[in-house]
Amino acid sequence: MENSTKRNLEKTSSLSGSIFAVTGEEVEERTHWKRKLVIRLYPLVLLLTDIFLVSAIFALTIYLHSGVDFPHSISRRVLFAIMLPSIIGVYMIGGYNYATDKRQARFVSEHIIASIGVAVVVFCLIYSIVSYGVNLKSPRLVVGEALVLFPAVSIFYRYFLSRVQARYERGNAVCIIGAGRRGRDLYTRLVKRGGGHEFIVVTFRPELVGTRLIAGDSTSPLVEAIENVTFQSSIRGKYVEQYVVATEVERIPEEFSRRMVSALFLGHKIATYETYLANTLRIEPPSQLTMNWPMMDGFRLNRSVSYDRAKRLIDIAAALLGFVFASPLLIATAIAVKLTSAGPIIFSQVRTGHREKPFMIFKFRSMRVGSEKGAKYTSVNDDRLTSIGAFIRKTRLDEMPQLWNVLIGDLSLIGPRAEWVDLVKGYEERFPFYHFRHAVKPGITGWAQVNYSYGANDEDTLExxxxxxxxxxxxxxxxxxxxxxxxxxMILFGKGM
Structure with missing residues (x-):
């Protein structure tokens, strides 16, 4: 009797376990089904939103100019001529793609450029084809306002939509394949970047399984066996958003490579360490730096010089306009520098320029006289800063005199930061390939300046x-x-130093 009861309990327990297992799988499958549904509906919802916005903005601008109600004010031809190029422009930059991060400056910049192109196309369509033989109700000012307002609203609402999307995806995982130096480097970079992702780290080396990715760091993930990677939708119930191969590709077993390539063709997001750093984190992968680096495919200096010439014209025009429109600010900053500390208003220093040619740079002085003889690096809350110095540095007002350097050709508006010649000598001795940054003209602002604060040590300089x-x-x-x-x-919200 007792044995019979025990067998019944075991059966019940086994049945219960299998029920819970099935239920868990069903919950996971339901979650993935909902995600797929969201991804499929996402472009349609955005498309309908854009159609509504273009129509509403166009009608509103006409109403504000003429006071005519919507049905009487709309020229369907003009509306269609505005709407179709606008939607195509957004589509071309990935504006309807679920995977596009619309919070990034890259998307905003592409949206702005696309909008300029759309405006040119729309005006050509309306005033050369659509208006042929027809007396249009829509004045040029209305069309122009619609072409400015729609991109602004589109950028704004997509930014907040991406924030909601990021919260929805919090808890999704990035799977790092490889627990060596590259795996640790990638994990450290992603943690600094933030984003709420979890990390799954797998390895081909059995001796590393069960250890922490970063020794001594209890918050870093435990390294798991490569067998856990089946290239399904999830690993241990966590949806894997991205696989990154952070180990040398030539060391991957052939059978795993075959499965990985098959998964790539099936739509899974798989990237190498180098492509992930370049395309997602948008830095040059350190592993690619060799003396042959400038000969690599895609190197900008091997292309046409047309953009370089256009960039120089933009620099000259911007410098001249900057001096004209910013003259009150220039005068006010100069007075503030003079009244708050003893010494000259302008600070000058020899910097390393294009092709390592030295030049004299000009800035509003933000530090006490003689501070350049102290520490080489500027730090947060540096005690050498004058009372107005911290403010003009944070708002970049100290760099306005560099417009003169731009005008005479020493600087561009955009490029790597021009460093002090004394620092450059040391950098070139300690960091191989540092001289490559002098292949282009330095700038007032640049990619490193907007992504990383002022360097406080050699590690920051290398980054x-x-x-x-x-x-x-x-x-x-x-x-x-x-x-x-x-x-x-950064200027408007006081980011950076």
Whole structure:
């Protein structure tokens, strides 16, 4: 009797366990099904939103100009001529793609560039084709306002939508394949970047299984066996958003490589360490730096010089306009510097420029006289700063006199930071490939400046070098606009030093 009862309990327990297992799988499957549904509906919802916004903005601008109600004010031809290019422009930059991070300056800059192109196309369509033989109700000012307002609203609401999306995806995992130096480096970078992702780290080396990725750091993930990677939707119930191969590809077993390539063709997001750093974190992978680096495919200096010439014209125009429109600010800053500390208003120093040619740079003085004889690096709350110095540094007002350097050709508006010649000599001795950053003209603001604070030590300098070399290799109109967007954000919200 007792044995019979025991067998019944075991059966019940086994049945209960299997029920819970099935239920767990069902919950996981239901979660993934909901995610797939959200991803599929996402483009449609955004498309309908954009159609509504273009129509509403167009109608509103006409109403504000003429006071005519919506049905009587709409020229369907003009509306269609505005709407179709606008939607195509957003589509071309990934504005309807769920995976596009619309909070990034890259997306904002591409949206701005696309909007300029859309405006040109729309005006050509309306005033050469649509208006042919027809007396249009819509004045040019209304069309222009609609073409300015829609991109602004689109950028704004997509930014907040991406924030909601990031909260929704909190807890998704990034799977790092490899627990060596590259795996540790990638994990450290992603943790600093933030984002709420969890990390799954797997290895081909059995002796590392069960250890911490970073020895002595109890918050770093435990290293798991490579067998846990089946390239399904999830690992241990965590949805894997991205697989990153952070080990040398030639060391991966052939059978695993075959499965990995099959998973890539099936739509799983898989990237190597180098491509992930370049395309997602947007730095130049340190592992790619060799003496042959400038000969690599995609190096910007091997392309047409057309953009370089256009960039120089933009620099001259911006410098002249800057002097005109910022003259009250220049005068006010000069007076503030003079009244708050003894010494000259302008600080000058020899910096290393394009192709290592030295030049004299000019800035509003933000430190006490003689401070350059002290520490080489500027630190947070540096006691050498004058009472107004911290403010003009944070708002970048100290760099306004550099417009003169831009005008005479020593600087560009955008490029790697021009460093003090004494520092450069030491950097080139300690850091191989540091001289590569001088392959382009230095700038007032740049990719490293907007992504990393002022360097406080050699480690910071090396990290900024990775950003500078990314710019040197890949600089373009879209990247320059992204830098301008991020610079404006830093000035307006007081970010950085």
């Amino acid at each position: 900024k070098l990775n950003y500078d070399l990314y710019y040197v290799r890949r600089y373009s109109l879209s990247l320059d606009v992204a830098i301008v967007v991020k610079t404006c954000y």
